Amino acid sequence: xxxxxxxxxxxxxxxxxxxxxxxxxxxxxxxxxxxxxxxxxxxxxxxxxxxxxxxxxxxxxxxxxxxxxxxxxxxxxxxxxxxxxxxxxxxxxxxxxxxxxxxxxxxxxxxxxxxxxxxxxxxxxxxxxxxxxxxxxxxxxxxxxxxxxxxxxxxxxxxxxxxxxxxxxxxxxxxxxxxxxxxxxxxxxxxxxxxxxxxxxxxxxxxxxx
Amino acid sequence: xxxxxxxxxxxxxxxxxxxxxxxxxxxxxxxxxxxxxxxxxxxxxxxxxxxxxxxxxxxxxxxxxxxxxxxxxxxxxxxxxxxxxxxxxxxxxxxxxxxxxxxxxxxxxxxxxxxxxxxxxxxxxxxxxxxxxxxxxxxxxxxxxxxxxxxxxxxxxxxxxxxxxxxxxxxxxxxxxxxxxxxxxxxxxxxxxxxxxxxxxxxxxxxxxx
Amino acid sequence: xxxxxxxxxxxxxxxxxxxxxxxxxxxxxxxxxxxxxxxxxxxxxxxxxxxxxxxxxxxxxxxxxxxxxxxxxxxxxxxxxxxxxxxxxxxxxxxxxxxxxxxxxxxxxxxxxxxxxxxxxxxxxxxxxxxxxxxxxxxxxxxxxxxxxxxxxxxxxxxxxxxxxxxxxxxxxxxxxxxxxxxxxxxxxxxxxxxxxxxxxxxxxxxxxxxxxxxxxxxxxxxxxxxxxxxxxxxxxxxxxxxxxxxxxxxxxxxxxxxxxxxxxxxxxxxxxxxx
Numbered sequence: 185x186x187x188x189x190x191x192x193x194x195x196x197x198x199x200x201x202x203x204x205x206x207x208x209x210x211x212x213x214x215x216x217x218x219x220x221x222x223x224x225x226x227x228x229x230x231x232x233x234x235x236x237x238x239x240x241x242x243x244x245x246x247x248x249x250x251x252x253x254x255x256x257x258x259x260x261x262x263x264x265x266x267x268x269x270x271x272x273x274x275x276x277x278x279x280x281x282x283x284x285x286x287x288x289x290x291x292x293x294x295x296x297x298x299x300x301x302x303x304x305x306x307x308x309x310x311x312x313x314x315x316x317x318x319x320x321x322x323x324x325x326x327x328x329x330x331x332x333x334x335x336x337x338x339x340x341x342x343x344x345x346x347x348x349x350x351x352x353x354x355x356x357x358x359x360x361x362x363x364x365x366x367x368x369x370x371x372x373x374x375x376x377x378x379x380x381x382x383x384x385x386x387x388x389x390x391x392x393x394x
Numbered sequence: 395x396x397x398x399x400x401x402x403x404x405x406x407x408x409x410x411x412x413x414x415x416x417x418x419x420x421x422x423x424x425x426x427x428x429x430x431x432x433x434x435x436x437x438x439x440x441x442x443x444x445x446x447x448x449x450x451x452x453x454x455x456x457x458x459x460x461x462x463x464x465x466x467x468x469x470x471x472x473x474x475x476x477x478x479x480x481x482x483x484x485x486x487x488x489x490x491x492x493x494x495x496x497x498x499x500x501x502x503x504x505x506x507x508x509x510x511x512x513x514x515x516x517x518x519x520x521x522x523x524x525x526x527x528x529x530x531x532x533x534x535x536x537x538x539x540x541x542x543x544x545x546x547x548x549x550x551x552x553x554x555x556x557x558x559x560x561x562x563x564x565x566x567x568x569x570x571x572x573x574x575x576x577x578x579x580x581x582x583x584x585x586x587x588x589x590x591x592x593x594x595x596x597x598x599x600x601x602x603x604x
Numbered sequence: 605x606x607x608x609x610x611x612x613x614x615x616x617x618x619x620x621x622x623x624x625x626x627x628x629x630x631x632x633x634x635x636x637x638x639x640x641x642x643x644x645x646x647x648x649x650x651x652x653x654x655x656x657x658x659x660x661x662x663x664x665x666x667x668x669x670x671x672x673x674x675x676x677x678x679x680x681x682x683x684x685x686x687x688x689x690x691x692x693x694x695x696x697x698x699x700x701x702x703x704x705x706x707x708x709x710x711x712x713x714x715x716x717x718x719x720x721x722x723x724x725x726x727x728x729x730x731x732x733x734x735x736x737x738x739x740x741x742x743x744x745x746x747x748x749x750x751x752x753x754x755x756x757x758x759x760x761x762x763x764x765x766x767x768x769x770x771x772x773x774x775x776x777x778x779x780x781x782x783x784x785x786x787x788x789x790x791x792x793x794x795x796x797x798x799x800x801x802x803x804x805x806x807x808x809x810x811x812x813x814x815x816x817x818x819x820x821x822x823x824x825x826x827x828x829x830x831x832x833x834x835x836x837x838x839x840x841x842x843x844x845x846x847x848x849x850x851x852x853x854x855x856x857x858x859x860x861x862x863x864x865x866x867x868x869x870x871x872x873x874x875x876x877x878x879x880x
Contacts, residue, residue, distance in 0.1 A: 200459055203753075234405055249751050294689075295644025336741060336745075406752075410755045411755045411756065458758070468763065483779070
């Protein structure tokens, strides 16, 4: 099958979907031996200057309208989600620290997280439970979803703005919740006694793939 | 505004809209003096050869997957399922005793046979109705299909091992085979006194041919 | 003086809790007491450090402590309900302040005042950093605001075909098991040793013709059996037979005492005919 026809197939599949599709999924629809990635690059180029663009997001591909035309469409559907400051901050903490428990979120913010905050983020399908931490109490951990990446146009959580700087500054180290307030005189080296955290890196990886 | 930009606008609006748009509605988003119809025609031409086409439906415009690629959106999925124990047993009884009515299957199994069980076997295309018995109530009889033979690699249902062979193969442990009343080859005449059965032999024959 | 003024304010006329102005600090240093707007004590501290344009990296903890304590004091003067964690923080900061001011005691088990201050600074910096990132995140192009996905996606219609996995072995095994079960369930009920009622009636009728007088029922028991089960059965049947014959008017039965022997005698043929 010639490249043109392969492009048409990817074009049709991507146009028909309102969610990103992985190049693996697309390759399945192409004849054996097709190079899905190069087809996608060609398609991306074809649409570079059009009213819709082919973007790589959440490690997958999808068509979306060009940024510069947003003003036209905003009129069409004015339903921007208005998030509370607490929700935005909580979302950012989850995104950068994931997987993270509720107690750890509270530690970073220095204030309790109301159940409603997580609910709102969960309802927006931006966060999801990532499983329980293997520590006493087996607390639930949270992380971001593919929808989160799509919404903010991120290819992976590794592409979060300023991630490297936060890491370099030591702000993404394990959050210590072993003491309930600052009054505890725990020595710093004793601060992370019992948190065999799921490896941060691997969980980011997972998210990119899923 | 140049034509290219107007085309981009229409492209984005049509892409993001959840319903077909009229050229009037599109014209409202275009600079005054724009010729929406000619823009749409140009756009239609641009997409004529693509995986999606711009089509006019009931006087309105929308993007649609090219007809020749519609098959991409119809996925056939093979899903493997496990048969319930009741279904396997019922299938085996039908295979050995066909043609057999539901009441007779129940008699052999000693428990009721739900319609769902027969439906599942029918859906698997392993059994089929063989016609009605010429007895009061005219009950439906069932038998196995060619698919059944193909699936199990049998030439004919007569190739199913007889009881003696099952016993020799170790299937029938601790059972006195002489007391089992199942296979036509060792079935005592008087055990089926009141079943004016369609001839067993001929139906097996039919199956091989069909 | 502040105190007096504030106490004069009728609580109900407070248009807004932002009234708490620190008249003794310059305009830009003024912290607006808006307890509702704060997200906990760390937030207050962070906001304080930012309004004071204090670089957190060189933060003067003592300044920050002083301002926080003033903030809490003010909120109290305004009779604003302060959540407990604000007060806990105030207490901790007061403790930290005293530790920082007093000469450090050598104590292996306790963190030094500097370490405690550093910990606070770290937390504030971390919160500040994540807050900046949150702002950055929200300023990104967002789906549904800055870009839009296909409005009318064409769903992929999935037709599911079920295939069933079953081997010939499974099939034969199921059949065999079914048969095995069927055989086991094929229970043969052994013929129980009984002396039937018919037999008893026959015997009794015959013998009653021979006996003219009252005779113990026991006398009529068959003597050719020795199986205790059959004897029991015969007793029952003979008794029932006697009742049956009495009912049909062919015999009379009499029992003279409780649990005593049953005496039976055949009725005269004529009597039976009379009755007819």
